[in-house]
Amino acid sequence: MQTAATAAVAGRGNFDYLIVGAGFAGSVIAERLASVLGLRVLIVDKRPHIGGNAYDRYDDAGVLVHPYGPHIFHTNSSDVFGYLTKFTKWRPYQHRVLASVDGQLLPIPINLETVNKLYGLNLTSFEMEDFLESVAEKKELIKTSEDVVVNKVGRDLYNKFFRGYTRKQWGLDPSELDASVTARVPTRTNRDDRYFSDIYQAIPLHGYTRMFESMLDHPNIKVMLNTDYREVADLIPWRHMIYTGPIDVFFNCKYGKLPYRSLTFEHVTVWQDRFQPVGTVNHPNDYGYTRVTEFKHITGQVHPSTSLVYEYPCADGDPYYPVPRPENAALYRRYEADAEAVENVTFIGRLATYKYYNMDQVVAQALATFKRLRCRHERVVENSEAIGAAHVH
Secondary structure: OHHHHHHHOOOOOOEEEEEEOOOHHHHHHHHHHHHHHOOOEEEEOOOOOOOHHHOOEEOOOOOEEOOOOOOOEEEOOHHHHHHHOOOOOEEEOOOEEEEEEOOEEEEEOOOHHHHHHHHOOOOOHHHHHHHHHHHOOOOOOOOEHHHHHHHHHHHHHHHHHHHHHHHHHHOOOHHHOEOHHHHOOOOOOOOOOEOOOOOEEEEEOOOHHHHHHHHOOOOOEEEEOOOOHHHHOOOOOEEEEEEOOOHHHHOOOOOOOOOEEEEEEEEEEEOOOOOOOOOEEEOOOOOOOOEEEEHHHHHOOOOOOEEEEEEEEEOOOOOOEEOOOHHHHHHHHHHHHHHHOOOOEEEOOHHHHOOOOOHHHHHHHHHHHHHHHHHHHHHHHHHHHHHHHHHHO
């Protein structure tokens, strides 16, 4: 391992930063530290590729796929979008999702079209508001995910669109889950059938992996893949660590393991031009999978065949979704207190902060963290220069 480590970094002295994880959080900070401050950075990732869960590749049929499920970029932040635009051109794309309910494919989030088609009605937007008001089960106190939905759309729509999907996704009934799980799903009284309503909605024109390659293409950045950071942390000199992995694993799970839901992906190639009418179809009530995504809708690729991914939620496997329950938040806070006491390690990203972030939120967090690191770096430089000047005099 010592030989491999030495060869990988070309033996050019110490690193200013050791970054654990080559996903959005680690890659953005690495690029900023190298490009803006001229610091030397080593990124270590246990996977055989950069990009984290956003990594994409061409499958055996030649279709560009997302091995870890669909990644749709959307943000309201001009700063985040502008930053990423340094490393990619974009393909405008507005994601649309249909749910398979009662033998029909209906828009989700629930909108005017959803209700009209499901119940054979011809409501207007104004009448839709009255309809939802008439079916809603008003709750004085919103505690659970079930409360959120029935308070907005009533019991029948909850059962048809949310309850089964949530039970599959989380292995828990919505009545057992924190309100945050479903609180961010909108209900619309118009015909807007876009899944997201953000100002910027687009996909990297040549894929996420190409964007990450451009981001990390700097002489001050070295990357080691297929490597657990603990194998090299004592072999290669570094001054500060950016840790983007699971926070409980960093502390050897000393308080217990933080619970996550995981996913199993079944990738399928179909020898036809299109398989389904939109990028993703949800299956809230039937089958073991929650949704099916067809990548050509997302990428715009022209190809005689098409590739799909079926997502099966599961209890064990790679950590994807922190389970939002009060006892898990309390467990995380114990690890967070220990993390704050570690002077030369900065914890950022989904896994290190036990929060479900969208991609743009991780980029924003990384850019904000860099600003703090930059201020600290500049203070250190100023102090060093002051000490040097004092010695001269």
